[in-house]
Amino acid sequence: MNAATQELEASHLAKADRNAAGRSETELLEAAHRVSAIAAKYASAVDKEARFPAEAVAAMRTERLFSAMVPVLHGGDGLPLSGVARLCEALAQGCASAAIIYAMHQSQVVCIVEHGANVQWQRDFLARMVREQLLLASATSEETIGGNMRTSACAVDLVDGAFNIEKLAPTISYGKYADCILVTARRHPDAPPSDQVLIVAPGETCTLEPRGTWDTLGMRGTCSEGHRLIASGAAEQILPVPFSKIADESMLPVSHTLWSSVWIGIASDAVNRAHQFFRNQARGKPGALPPSASRLAQAVTLVRMMQARLRESLAAVEAAQRERVARQASLADDIDAPLTASIGLASDLNMLKLAISQSAVQVVQETLMICGMAGYKNDTPYSVGRHLRDLHSAPLMISNDRIELNTANLLLAQRAATGDL
Numbered sequence: 001m002n003a004a005t006q007e008l009e010a011s012h013l014a015k016a017d018r019n020a021a022g023r024s025e026t027e028l029l030e031a032a033h034r035v036s037a038i039a040a041k042y043a044s045a046v047d048k049e050a051r052f053p054a055e056a057v058a059a060m061r062t063e064r065l066f067s068a069m070v071p072v073l074h075g076g077d078g079l080p081l082s083g084v085a086r087l088c089e090a091l092a093q094g095c096a097s098a099a100i101i102y103a104m105h106q107s108q109v110v111c112i113v114e115h116g117a118n119v120q121w122q123r124d125f126l127a128r129m130v131r132e133q134l135l136l137a138s139a140t141s142e143e144t145i146g147g148n149m150r151t152s153a154c155a156v157d158l159v160d161g162a163f164n165i166e167k168l169a170p171t172i173s174y175g176k177y178a179d180c181i182l183v184t185a186r187r188h189p190d191a192p193p194s195d196q197v198l199i200v201a202p203g204e205t206c207t208l209e210p211r212g213t214w215d216t217l218g219m220r221g222t223c224s225e226g227h228r229l230i231a232s233g234a235a236e237q238i239l240p241v242p243f244s245k246i247a248d249e250s251m252l253p254v255s256h257t258l259w260s261s262v263w264i265g266i267a268s269d270a271v272n273r274a275h276q277f278f279r280n281q282a283r284g285k286p287g288a289l290p291p292s293a294s295r296l297a298q299a300v301t302l303v304r305m306m307q308a309r310l311r312e313s314l315a316a317v318e319a320a321q322r323e324r325v326a327r328q329a330s331l332a333d334d335i336d337a338p339l340t341a342s343i344g345l346a347s348d349l350n351m352l353k354l355a356i357s358q359s360a361v362q363v364v365q366e367t368l369m370i371c372g373m374a375g376y377k378n379d380t381p382y383s384v385g386r387h388l389r390d391l392h393s394a395p396l397m398i399s400n401d402r403i404e405l406n407t408a409n410l411l412l413a414q415r416a417a418t419g420d421l
Contacts, residue, residue: 022077023068025086031063032087036094043095044378047386050220052177056091056098057135067130069106070113074123075130081254081321082314085261092265093272096390097221099265101135101174103258108136108182110250111198111239114321121236125200129180134202137178139229143168147399149247151193155186156238164232165199168211173224176210179203183231184243196243199231206231218389248346249324253317255398256349260310260356263394264303267363270387271299274367277374277382292370299366306359313352320345347410350403357394364388 023031039056046053060066069084070076079087084106092099109129116122128134140149154167165185175181180202187195211226239246274296281290320342364387368375374382411417 022072025083028068032090035059036091039094039098046221052223053098053221061133066133069109074126088258088261089265092262093269096266099262103262105136107255108138110254111246114250115241115246116239119236134179137181139169139172139181139183141170143170152184152186152196155189161235167229170226171224172227173222175227198239198243200237201231205233219393256353263356263360264306266387267360270364270367270384273382274370277371295366295370299363302363306356343410343413347407350407361391
């Protein structure tokens with residue numbers, strides 16, 4: 001064997017070892033930036049045509065980003081939530097719709113990882129998801145109950161280890177493009193609306209009948225049309241943990257943090273455009289700052305405050321995840337978990353969502369004032385109209401009004417509302 005052949009074989013072995021151990025955050029972030037560059041090329045067309053960001057999603061699949069959050073044990077990269085948030089922020093600077101799709105996918109992945117890994121069917125599905133880089137979506141809303149994901153009207157019909165379900169969902173984001181949909185439903189036909197389960201329904205086990213269209217102000221590429229969903233399969237496809245627990249421990253913490261990272265990424269891209277516009281203005285009139293100088297300083301300050309706020313919440317969620325793992329390892333019951341801590345985390349995540357969803361819109365409005373007509377027009381390098389339209393969806397993704405009421409209820413159970421530095 002010559003030296004060149006030995007070097008090539010050593011390179012292949014090293015790559016195999018890295019894959020077996022999972023890629024580093026640096027490698028994954030580089031991949032996300034490559035995807036973001038592709039997404040940016042098609043972002044305008046995706047927005048104008050209200051079409052699925054197929055090119056960006058194909059690039060995610062090629063870069064194997066869909067399994068970034070899956071533990072190495074199951075074939076993924078084992079990237080922590082904070083690392084996935086940075087991927088979302090990078091993707092959002094290319095295309096908001098592609099980034100929010102990626103964030104929603106990861107919020108479903110974590111449900112299976114944290115609450116289904118003890119079931120063989122779920123482990124096999126995770127392995128398949130990694131191998132085939134499947135895209136996961138969710139169906140939690142329902143026509144008779146609206147966007148309240150904590151209640152369901154439809155119910156699981158389970159007979160002899162097999163289930164059937166039918167759900168009328170007013171929105172299923174990128175539903176017809178997803179490879180699998182996680183569906184909420186009542187545990188059985190006699191169960192109350194709040195007694196829910198979460199079902200993992202791969203594409204071959206369910207059918208979707210379109211109901212309505214998706215012609216919206218922003219986030220047009222998410223293609224969140226309504227559907228009549230019919231699914232059937234084995235009982236093992238139903239996660240063994242109540243949906244209330246899945247939502248509290250996994251779905252909502254990951255959704256709120258990753259959505260926030262997307263919104264920050266959108267705002268950051270708008271600020272970068274405004275910054276370049278500002279620099280060009282300054283070059284044209286040496287010795288005098290443009291009148292928008294203070295606005296740019298305020299916008300940059302607000303973005304950095306949002307990033308700091310998100311880092312704080314990510315650290316809290318990851319700490320809670322480690323604590324749950326430790327309790328499980330010691331066979332401690334859930335009753336041993338400190339209630340005040342879980343209430344505090346829930347209210348913190350609610351306030352994170354409220355703060356970032358509102359502040360990101362404010363930032364982009366400032367960048368529009370900085371760029372003026374160059375930002376208002378859709379065909380300039382400084383255009384931020386799409387950014388602003390996309391961000392107006394942020395307060396609506398789980399309505400801020402509903403979150404504020406829920407947060408007020410949580411605050412009743414807390415002795416102190418603000419905490420300390």
